[in-house]
Amino acid sequence: MKLFHFRGGVHPEANKHHTAHKTIRVMPMPKMLYVPLQQHVGAAAEPQVEIGQHVLKGQLLAHSQGNISAPVHAPTSGTVVAIGEFSAPHPSGLPVRTITIEADGEDRWIECNTPADPFELDPAEISTRVGAAGVVGMGGATFPAAVKLRLGMRSDIHTFIVNGGECEPYLTCDDRLMRERSIELIDGIRIVMRALQPKNTYIAIEDNKPEAIAILTEACQPYDNITVVPVPAQYPMGSAQHMITTITGVEVPADGRSADVGVLVHNVGTVVAIHKAVRHGQALISRIVTVGGGAMTEPQNVEVPIGALLSDVIEFCGGFKEKPARLVMGGPMMGLVMPSLDVPVVKGTSGIIGLTLDEITPKPTMPCIRCASCVDACPSGLVPLEMASNIRSGELEGAIKFGLVDCIACGCCAYVCPSQIPLVQYFNYAKDELAAQQRAKHKAEETRKLVETRKQRLDAEIAARAAAAAARKAAKAQKASEASA
Amino acid sequence: MSNLVSGPHTHARPTVPWIMGQVMLALVPTTLFGIYLFGFPALNLFVLTILTAVFAEAAGLAMMGRPVRPFLFDGSAILTGWLVALTLPPWAPWWIAVMGGLFSIVIGKQVFGGIGQNVFNPAMLARVMLLVAFPLQMTTWINPIPMFSANAPSFMDSLAITFGGTIPHLDAVSSASLLGNLKTELTLGHKVPEILIHSHYSIWEAFNGWTSGSLGETSALLILLGGLYLLFRKIITWHIPVSMLGSAFVWALVFNLINPDRYEGVDFHLLNGGMILTAFFIATDYVTSPATPVGKIIFGIGCGTIAYVIRTWGAFPEGVGFAVLIMNALSPLIDHYTRPRIYGRLRSGAPIEASK
Numbered sequence: 001m002k003l004f005h006f007r008g009g010v011h012p013e014a015n016k017h018h019t020a021h022k023t024i025r026v027m028p029m030p031k032m033l034y035v036p037l038q039q040h041v042g043a044a045a046e047p048q049v050e051i052g053q054h055v056l057k058g059q060l061l062a063h064s065q066g067n068i069s070a071p072v073h074a075p076t077s078g079t080v081v082a083i084g085e086f087s088a089p090h091p092s093g094l095p096v097r098t099i100t101i102e103a104d105g106e107d108r109w110i111e112c113n114t115p116a117d118p119f120e121l122d123p124a125e126i127s128t129r130v131g132a133a134g135v136v137g138m139g140g141a142t143f144p145a146a147v148k149l150r151l152g153m154r155s156d157i158h159t160f161i162v163n164g165g166e167c168e169p170y171l172t173c174d175d176r177l178m179r180e181r182s183i184e185l186i187d188g189i190r191i192v193m194r195a196l197q198p199k200n201t202y203i204a205i206e207d208n209k210p211e212a213i214a215i216l217t218e219a220c221q222p223y224d225n226i227t228v229v230p231v232p233a234q235y236p237m238g239s240a241q242h243m244i245t246t247i248t249g250v251e252v253p254a255d256g257r258s259a260d261v262g263v264l265v266h267n268v269g270t271v272v273a274i275h276k277a278v279r280h281g282q283a284l285i286s287r288i289v290t291v292g293g294g295a296m297t298e299p300q301n302v303e304v305p306i307g308a309l310l311s312d313v314i315e316f317c318g319g320f321k322e323k324p325a326r327l328v329m330g331g332p333m334m335g336l337v338m339p340s341l342d343v344p345v346v347k348g349t350s351g352i353i354g355l356t357l358d359e360i361t362p363k364p365t366m367p368c369i370r371c372a373s374c375v376d377a378c379p380s381g382l383v384p385l386e387m388a389s390n391i392r393s394g395e396l397e398g399a400i401k402f403g404l405v406d407c408i409a410c411g412c413c414a415y416v417c418p419s420q421i422p423l424v425q426y427f428n429y430a431k432d433e434l435a436a437q438q439r440a441k442h443k444a445e446e447t448r449k450l451v452e453t454r455k456q457r458l459d460a461e462i463a464a465r466a467a468a469a470a471a472r473k474a475a476k477a478q479k480a481s482e483a484s485a
Numbered sequence: 486m487s488n489l490v491s492g493p494h495t496h497a498r499p500t501v502p503w504i505m506g507q508v509m510l511a512l513v514p515t516t517l518f519g520i521y522l523f524g525f526p527a528l529n530l531f532v533l534t535i536l537t538a539v540f541a542e543a544a545g546l547a548m549m550g551r552p553v554r555p556f557l558f559d560g561s562a563i564l565t566g567w568l569v570a571l572t573l574p575p576w577a578p579w580w581i582a583v584m585g586g587l588f589s590i591v592i593g594k595q596v597f598g599g600i601g602q603n604v605f606n607p608a609m610l611a612r613v614m615l616l617v618a619f620p621l622q623m624t625t626w627i628n629p630i631p632m633f634s635a636n637a638p639s640f641m642d643s644l645a646i647t648f649g650g651t652i653p654h655l656d657a658v659s660s661a662s663l664l665g666n667l668k669t670e671l672t673l674g675h676k677v678p679e680i681l682i683h684s685h686y687s688i689w690e691a692f693n694g695w696t697s698g699s700l701g702e703t704s705a706l707l708i709l710l711g712g713l714y715l716l717f718r719k720i721i722t723w724h725i726p727v728s729m730l731g732s733a734f735v736w737a738l739v740f741n742l743i744n745p746d747r748y749e750g751v752d753f754h755l756l757n758g759g760m761i762l763t764a765f766f767i768a769t770d771y772v773t774s775p776a777t778p779v780g781k782i783i784f785g786i787g788c789g790t791i792a793y794v795i796r797t798w799g800a801f802p803e804g805v806g807f808a809v810l811i812m813n814a815l816s817p818l819i820d821h822y823t824r825p826r827i828y829g830r831l832r833s834g835a836p837i838e839a840s841k
Contacts, residue, residue: 007825010497012493012497169495242828250840251828251829251837252829252839253829253830253836253837253838254829254830254836255829255836261839326494328494332492332493332495333494333495334492335494336492337494355494355495359494359495360494360496361495366500366556366559366600368601369501369561369600370601370771370772370776371504372771372777375776375777378825379828380829381827381828382825382827383776383820383825385776386776386820403827406828406829411492414493414496415495415496415497417496418497418499419501420500422491424493425491
């Protein structure tokens, strides 16, 4: 199959060999589980259980609200002991609304609603079931999968790409999933195909995963409309836009979504979650997490219940060999630094990586020497060095001109920077500033509208009163004239 | 553990000091050869220029209240001084070295705000300033007198040459550079082939470097070796050297074909003067050249073309220094017009149309 190239990208040391050969282990249920209500892009879920209430595994804890949202479910059976604030798995460590469950040890499932044959289901019914199961993008974007499916059904999708790129160093959770759960994956793919009716379906896998490629090629033999496509190992291949370009040669418009070009991309983990949701009626309550990095005693892939604390997971893996210089959730390119070990695993947690000082190679930031490595590395055609210098001098407009809003925060620029300039940090800051400005502008606009409406209302009232007074006066005058007549 | 840092949490290994170190490593062959060919006075000049550059850097940093240590050890000042030295006549007096070192760092770099901020290549700025201000000293070319050879100055002699400013038997040891000689002879109405025969021009010597010229510019072979090393190490890309040498090649070829009596051949332009050193080591300066491949090609073509024009029709025999400075000034403009196309957008910046 002819593949296409995207510009830029980098080849960081993969470091996947520590975990790629090890079978996924299932972690025993911890005593306490902390399930945040916001684990996805969009509105937070709204609790519908009460403190003290007993819940079963897979039972709905909080329902989605709004167009873009996802529900959350109980990862095991037990008692709701708290509905309140708990540290989020985010560098800030700020608290978010979280439902805390004390496991009862029985791990008893709620009765699941399973269809007789998922391939008889109406496409709309498939997306409803996916939405009800709380499935979100598990590659890290955490966009609600049902919303994406609905968007796809409206847009006439010709190509469905199953993203098994896994371009982040260290991470092997998708690799292991593809190797060990190929039957579930293929079933999930066929369910999505039933919903979208695409002409072509590709499972795209970076060519540094030959075992996964072999296993899935074998597994999709019976289905001649599913093709396994080995793609070059080049970070950020796993970015949906760049994967679309690699496979179809088409770019997603800057103001559009992949559905606009007739393509829909789902991560392999998401597709397996869709399989569980539709085939077995099971909600998304666990995921596979790569526990790795030089600081880990026993790097491996673990199936972890959502809501388990990082400390529980790391303890299960034998703890730290040395104190990590930086603990990251996700991969080392785009992952978030964790404020502590007392934050829960969420639906988007692909990895828990404890990096040693040697692995993060921290060096002092030096001035930009305009070497333009960042320009060559940027997969989106931006000019990071100019963006950074504009941001430094407070010129947001200038930064936008060089591509701020098109930045996907992949980190290629900062990875290659010989001056170790924290470019992504600059861009995140500027994007925040931009959002704040837009919010302020929106607010001012709304205020202006309200003031105007109020003025109109007051004017109308005054006019009405004046009219009434005039009418009364007229009536009086008429009465008087009638009386005098 | 709790530090608010964005990804990536891993880095490629190259750092600024490493890059500077690699460039210096690539300069070692031509430098050693130049010092060998022109003896102790060349060594004095080399050491003096670098020391002055480093001193100027340290002083500049201290005066601006910047941390001296990390910036001094990034290697950029040493490299600048090194490059200035390579472009000087090998037996130039001490004050040429000192002025070159000072001018390149203070005027060429620090007044713009230090590393990464300068518009012009510091080494070329110093070279051109010295050439315009001190044309005599800057065009006193020494014939090859290898170190330790019969007529070579001893170390003590070299001190007299460098610091005393007197070159014994000047007429015997010096000659006009090929470029300079050619320019003079052409104005006297002689033809290029005759001039070249009279001045014993040999392609082989111009290539291996056994000829008079600037300290580090004579051996095209060794400079090429260093340049290829930089390409191999991915410190530089091919765009600027190839487009600069390529454009000089094309101009030289075309005009030589039109009138070989008036215009020198391709080999003459590429192998003499600072053409090759500039193409690989100076025009490729990150700070003062464009950021994108297309921009680099435009920049290189500009350098090669202007250098050829000045050499052929200008008042100065050598034009690469002026060419680089002119193109340096145009770099921001070139960058402006050669920005890469953003993913999902047209060159104009408008989003592309969705194509199904």
